Amino acid sequence: MASKKSKPRNAFYAQSGGVTAVINASACGVIETARQHKDRIGKVYAGRNGIIGALTEDLIDTSKESAKAIAALRHTPAGAFGSCRYKLKSLEQNRAEYERLIEVFRAHDIGYFFYNGGGDSADTCLKVSQLSETMGYPIQAIHVPKTVDNDLPLTDCCPGFGSVAKFSAISVKEAALDVASMAKTSTKVFIMEAMGRHAGWIAAAGGLAGQGGDEPPHIILFPEIAFEPESFLKKVDETVKRVGYCVIVVSEGAKYADGRFLADAGTVDAFGHTQLGGVAPALASLIKSNLGYKYHWAVPDYLQRAARHIASKTDVEQAYAVGKAAVELALKGHNAVMPAIVRKSDAPYKWTIGSAPLAKVANVEKKMPRDFITKDGFGITAKARAYLAPLIKGEDYPPYKDGLPQYVTLKNTAVAKKLPAFELKK
Amino acid sequence: MASKKSKPRNAFYAQSGGVTAVINASACGVIETARQHKDRIGKVYAGRNGIIGALTEDLIDTSKESAKAIAALRHTPAGAFGSCRYKLKSLEQNRAEYERLIEVFRAHDIGYFFYNGGGDSADTCLKVSQLSETMGYPIQAIHVPKTVDNDLPLTDCCPGFGSVAKFSAISVKEAALDVASMAKTSTKVFIMEAMGRHAGWIAAAGGLAGQGGDEPPHIILFPEIAFEPESFLKKVDETVKRVGYCVIVVSEGAKYADGRFLADAGTVDAFGHTQLGGVAPALASLIKSNLGYKYHWAVPDYLQRAARHIASKTDVEQAYAVGKAAVELALKGHNAVMPAIVRKSDAPYKWTIGSAPLAKVANVEKKMPRDFITKDGFGITAKARAYLAPLIKGEDYPPYKDGLPQYVTLKNTAVAKKLPAFELKK
Numbered sequence: 001m002a003s004k005k006s007k008p009r010n011a012f013y014a015q016s017g018g019v020t021a022v023i024n025a026s027a028c029g030v031i032e033t034a035r036q037h038k039d040r041i042g043k044v045y046a047g048r049n050g051i052i053g054a055l056t057e058d059l060i061d062t063s064k065e066s067a068k069a070i071a072a073l074r075h076t077p078a079g080a081f082g083s084c085r086y087k088l089k090s091l092e093q094n095r096a097e098y099e100r101l102i103e104v105f106r107a108h109d110i111g112y113f114f115y116n117g118g119g120d121s122a123d124t125c126l127k128v129s130q131l132s133e134t135m136g137y138p139i140q141a142i143h144v145p146k147t148v149d150n151d152l153p154l155t156d157c158c159p160g161f162g163s164v165a166k167f168s169a170i171s172v173k174e175a176a177l178d179v180a181s182m183a184k185t186s187t188k189v190f191i192m193e194a195m196g197r198h199a200g201w202i203a204a205a206g207g208l209a210g211q212g213g214d215e216p217p218h219i220i221l222f223p224e225i226a227f228e229p230e231s232f233l234k235k236v237d238e239t240v241k242r243v244g245y246c247v248i249v250v251s252e253g254a255k256y257a258d259g260r261f262l263a264d265a266g267t268v269d270a271f272g273h274t275q276l277g278g279v280a281p282a283l284a285s286l287i288k289s290n291l292g293y294k295y296h297w298a299v300p301d302y303l304q305r306a307a308r309h310i311a312s313k314t315d316v317e318q319a320y321a322v323g324k325a326a327v328e329l330a331l332k333g334h335n336a337v338m339p340a341i342v343r344k345s346d347a348p349y350k351w352t353i354g355s356a357p358l359a360k361v362a363n364v365e366k367k368m369p370r371d372f373i374t375k376d377g378f379g380i381t382a383k384a385r386a387y388l389a390p391l392i393k394g395e396d397y398p399p400y401k402d403g404l405p406q407y408v409t410l411k412n413t414a415v416a417k418k419l420p421a422f423e424l425k426k
Numbered sequence: 427m428a429s430k431k432s433k434p435r436n437a438f439y440a441q442s443g444g445v446t447a448v449i450n451a452s453a454c455g456v457i458e459t460a461r462q463h464k465d466r467i468g469k470v471y472a473g474r475n476g477i478i479g480a481l482t483e484d485l486i487d488t489s490k491e492s493a494k495a496i497a498a499l500r501h502t503p504a505g506a507f508g509s510c511r512y513k514l515k516s517l518e519q520n521r522a523e524y525e526r527l528i529e530v531f532r533a534h535d536i537g538y539f540f541y542n543g544g545g546d547s548a549d550t551c552l553k554v555s556q557l558s559e560t561m562g563y564p565i566q567a568i569h570v571p572k573t574v575d576n577d578l579p580l581t582d583c584c585p586g587f588g589s590v591a592k593f594s595a596i597s598v599k600e601a602a603l604d605v606a607s608m609a610k611t612s613t614k615v616f617i618m619e620a621m622g623r624h625a626g627w628i629a630a631a632g633g634l635a636g637q638g639g640d641e642p643p644h645i646i647l648f649p650e651i652a653f654e655p656e657s658f659l660k661k662v663d664e665t666v667k668r669v670g671y672c673v674i675v676v677s678e679g680a681k682y683a684d685g686r687f688l689a690d691a692g693t694v695d696a697f698g699h700t701q702l703g704g705v706a707p708a709l710a711s712l713i714k715s716n717l718g719y720k721y722h723w724a725v726p727d728y729l730q731r732a733a734r735h736i737a738s739k740t741d742v743e744q745a746y747a748v749g750k751a752a753v754e755l756a757l758k759g760h761n762a763v764m765p766a767i768v769r770k771s772d773a774p775y776k777w778t779i780g781s782a783p784l785a786k787v788a789n790v791e792k793k794m795p796r797d798f799i800t801k802d803g804f805g806i807t808a809k810a811r812a813y814l815a816p817l818i819k820g821e822d823y824p825p826y827k828d829g830l831p832q833y834v835t836l837k838n839t840a841v842a843k844k845l846p847a848f849e850l851k852k
Contacts, residue, residue: 019607021600049610077600079607086611166829173830174447174503174732181445181505184475185512190728208830278707301724302616306600310735312829392829403592403738403818404599404634 008040009111011330013062014047014054015083015146016117016124020160021167021308022319023116023146024080028073029323030114030144031062035070040331045108045415049082051115051124055097055422057104059415072408074320075398077308080410088124089425091131098131100422105139107418112140112330116323118147118158122338123362129336142326143338143358146319148305150201153364154356155340157391159322160305162315165205166392167307168194168249171300172209176216176247179296183245188293189236190247192217193280195304197253199367200224202304205388206249207380214239216247218378221283223253224368225377227262233290235378240293250279309405313394314349325353349390434466435537437756439488440473440480441509441572442543442550446586447593447734448745449542449572450506454499455749456540456570457488461496466757471534471841475508477541477550481523481848483530485841498834500746501824503734506836514550515851517557524557526848531558531565533844538566538756542749544573544584548764549788555762568752569764569784572745574731576627579790580782581766583817585748586731588741591631592818593733594620594675597726598635602642602673605722609671614719615662616673618643619706621730623679625793626650628730631814632675633806640665642673644804647709649679650794651803653688659716661804666719676705735831739820740775751779775816 013030015023027046034041046060047053053060060081062070073080088097105113115125122143129141145152150161172192179190194203200222210216218239221227239246254262263279280297287295318341325339336358344350372384380388398405439456441449453472460467472486473479479486486507488496499506514523531539541551548569555567571578576587598618605616620629626648636642644665647653665672680688689705706723713721744767751765762784770776798810806814824831 015607019604052610076603078603082610083607084611085608169830170735171729171733173833174734175728177502177504177833178445178728178732181441181509182511184478184508185510192729278704281704281707296727297725298727298729299723299725300729301722302601302604303597303618303724303726303729306604307597308600309596314829389828394829395823395826397821397823400821402815403740403820404595407599407603 008038008042010042010109011044011112011114012047012054012105012110013044013114014050014116015079015081016050016115016121017083017085018148018305019079019083020146020148020305021077021163021311022159022316024073024076024078025316025319026116026144026146026159026323027080028070029320030327031070033324033327037327037331041112041327042109045110046081048412050084050086051088052084052086052424053082054101054104055424057417057419057422059108060412061415064413065410069408069410074316075308075396076407077306080408081412087120088127091127094425097425098127099135101128102131102135102137104419106137108415110139112142114142114144114326116144116146118149119152119363119365122152122358126336126358126362129358140330140335142330142334143361144322144326145338145340148202149196149199151199151366152361153366154361156343156351157341159315159319161201162312162318162391163307164195164202164305165388166312167304167310168202168206169208169392170310172206172217172247172249175298176209179245179247186294187296188240188245189287189295190245191280191283191295191297192249193278193297193299194249194251196223196251198223198365200251200253201368203249203251204368204372204380204384205392208385208388208392212379214243217249218243218246219248220379221248221250221254222368222373222377223251223255225373226257227254229286233287236287237291248283250283252279254279308398311396312392313396314391316396318351321353329355346386346390349393434464434468436468436535437470437538437540438473438480438531438536439470439540440476440542441505441507442476442541442547443509443511444574444731445505445509446572446574446731447503447589447737448585448742450499450502450504451742451745452542452570452572452585452749453506454496455746456753457496459750459753463753463757467538467753468535471536472507474838476510476512477514478510478512478850480527480530481850483843483845483848485534486838487841490839491836495834495836500742501734501822502833503732506834507838513546514553517553520851523851524553525561527554528557528561528563529845532563534841537564538568540568540570540752542570542572544575545578545789545791548578548784552762552784552788555784566756566761568756568760569787570748570752571764571766574628575622575625577625577791577793578787579792580787582769582777583767585741585745587627588738588744588817589733590621590628590731591814592738593730593736594628594632595634595818596736598632598643598673598675601724602635605671605673612720613722614666614671615713615721616671617706617709617721617723618675619723619725620675620677622649622677624649624791626677626679627794629675629677630794630798630806630810631818634811634814634818638805640669643675644669644672645674646805647674647676647680648794648799648803649677649681651799652683653680655712659713662713663717674709676709678705680705734824737822738818739822740817742822744777747779755781772812772816775819
């Protein structure tokens with residue numbers, strides 16, 4: 001066994017689910033750290049389009065990339081190797097897929113599985129680790145946390161969130177100045193839609209644009225608080241009458257007490273088709289028809305989570321740190337764990353990297369605590385500010401050429417296949 | 427007359443129409459330059475909420491602001507004194523308003539009128555100058571160009587445009603990376619809506635994100651080209667099949683051959699009201715129902731024109747320069763003119779400030795030349811790139827504190843009124 005242990009085994013890294021402005025910084029942390037331990041880790045193979053790359057044996061040889069290209073991942077948004085939305089079913093429902101993963105890992109002598117994603121991928125990561133034991137193929141499965149939704153438990157925050165939070169706060173601050181300038185004769189109500197289907201973290205971060213009171217944003221709508229049109233419209237009207245205008249941040253997941261999403265209210269377009277999405281326009285319409293105010297709305301959509309140009313320095317550092325720590329945890333022999341960000345103090349913000357067992361991470365969703373939201377349900381509390389403020393701190397500008405950020409495109413050279421093809425379940 | 431000439435007269439400055447990321451940089455240029463010529467220019471009064479401030483004698487004494495606060499205008503977006511959408515009617519229709527302006531200027535010994543706006547305000551500025559002659563009250567009226575729409579003639583570009591163009595190009599570049607990462611299993615078509623009701627300049631700037639060919643954006647829709655659903659859908663489908671995904675930039679002013687705006691297609695919301703705006707969702711719906719692709723759309727709305735955090739350095743410098751030049755032109759005795767940006771060369775971009783007579787600026791709209799748009803109507807030509815590229819060059823970051831840009835809020839101290847109230851025409 002001793003001789004086998006001394007032979008370096010390869011690593012597999014994949015990106016999962018919605019990408020972020022800093023998920024590649026985690027990839028950078030994983031690959032750069034692995035490269036420093038060539039005695040223990042051979043090559044780092046990346047999955048093309050996430051876990052699908054593992055299932056279809058479509059692996060990318062990251063050793064073909066220069067040190068400079070890998071370093072540039074730190075300032076490049078989105079998923080450099082491709083990501084996917086592909087949830088592996090339970091072991092009982094689709095054991096074949098898990099067995100195929102192990103088969104591919106075996107064929108390429110992969111001893112380390114680094115999976116960079118949110119709650120679903122933590123679950124997949126845990127299952128791979130369990131199956132590896134059952135199937136007698138040793139692999140260390142480490143989950144690298146990532147999600148703009150900030151809904152993973154046991155970590156202070158999720159890499160990706162700090163940057164989208166910063167985009168949110170800056171966008172609200174800038175757009176609110178615009179609205180304030182023009183409110184006398186033009187737009188009275190401005191609505192910005194923030195991502196977050198289940199948790200209101202990104203919308204909450206928009207609250208950092210002002211200090212509360214009559215500073216914008218004046219209203220935040222969270223998925224955690226049932227939407228009541230009457231009290232909402234009353235607050236909009238009062239705000240316009242008192243302040244001259246009203247700035248609203250609404251989470252895409254805002255819903256009525258009966259669970260219906262505001263965005264699914266079912267608008268019908270000119271072609272007679274139900275049009276999905278757009279809680280901001282739905283809300284604007286509600287305001288227009290009830291209060292008559294001139295409105296504008298913004299739906300930044302992917303712009304918010306891809307906005308590497310205004311990434312939070314704190315977030316970039318944390319994203320890199322969890323990637324680095326994942327490799328270090330693996331080298332220390334850990335398995336079925338996730339590097340977690342541990343907050344030591346709010347101001348000054350101090351943090352370190354700890355680790356959390358995947359069994360306690362998988363399938364747990366961290367929503368906004370009720371005491372982060374003001375009593376009336378329309379704003380954030382001092383406690384929320386203390387939590388959120390440090391996460392958007394610092395700027396980490398990418399290099400520019402001719403006015404555009406210089407993001408890297410990797411070669412993404414394929415590793416030769418060794419196995420027969422595998423059909424993905426639809 | 428000699429003694430009267432030597433007494434410094436006051437200046438009036440107002441912001442007009444939609445604000446931009448850099449209109450305050452022009453204000454900064456006007457005020458700082460005026461402060462350097464106290465022998466010729468007394469105080470600079472700003473109109474609160476634009477020309478309405480002049481009509482209602484609601485003037486702001488900018489001499490109460492510190493040099494530091496005025497300097498900070500250079501990096502503060504939106505309208506620091508308030509702007510307005512208020513078009514003065516023709517002299518024949520509403521002579522009283524023009525006479526009132528002269529009356530207010532006379533009451534406050536205003537000899538210089540600096541009006542910072544687009545085409546409509548150039549027209550107002552010209553009329554003020556004409557009426558001042560007729561009424562025997564001497565005033566020099568100088569128009570300071572500003573509009574994100576980039577549709578003023580006789581100037582290489584319009585301050586405000588370069589920054590929104592940069593936001594557009596960066597946003598498309600970043601969002602396209604996001605879409606490319608996920609296209610295998612998720613969104614296939616992404617649509618970003620750009621401002622520009624009559625001219626496609628901002629949408630065109632989105633084209634700078636790629637170098638054409640199969641680089642995103644793959645399709646740009648301009649108001650200058652009649653929208654044909656069939657050829658559009660064909661191109662979308664081909665692109666998805668060939669590239670794997672399709673990124674579209676659509677101008678809010680995109681319209682059918684019969685002149686109907688795509689955005690006015692008349693979507694009806696859940697409450698039965700016609701919902702205006704949103705060419706992006708309308709287009710998404712068209713794609714979904716005809717091709718069935720999963721889509722996402724973004725409408726950045728005010729976020730794009732307020733995005734001072736990613737302003738173009740070229741734009742900031744030009745905005746300041748036209749403010750400075752306006753004062754210098756006035757001091758040289760000019761009247762009814764606009765400082766204009768004159769391009770000396772494309773690469774390296776060299777420019778200087780010239781001047782244009784308002785009679786030739788007012789009511790002329792500069793659209794995209796046909797040879798800036800590719801033959802198929804879906805992209806920009808090399809000629810357009812040569813024109814656009816230098817305008818987004820350079821970064822000019824605002825100072826940050828606690829992760830947020832530090833924008834200035836002025837004291838905006840009111841000047842004591844001397845005249846009876848004046849009723850604005852509705």
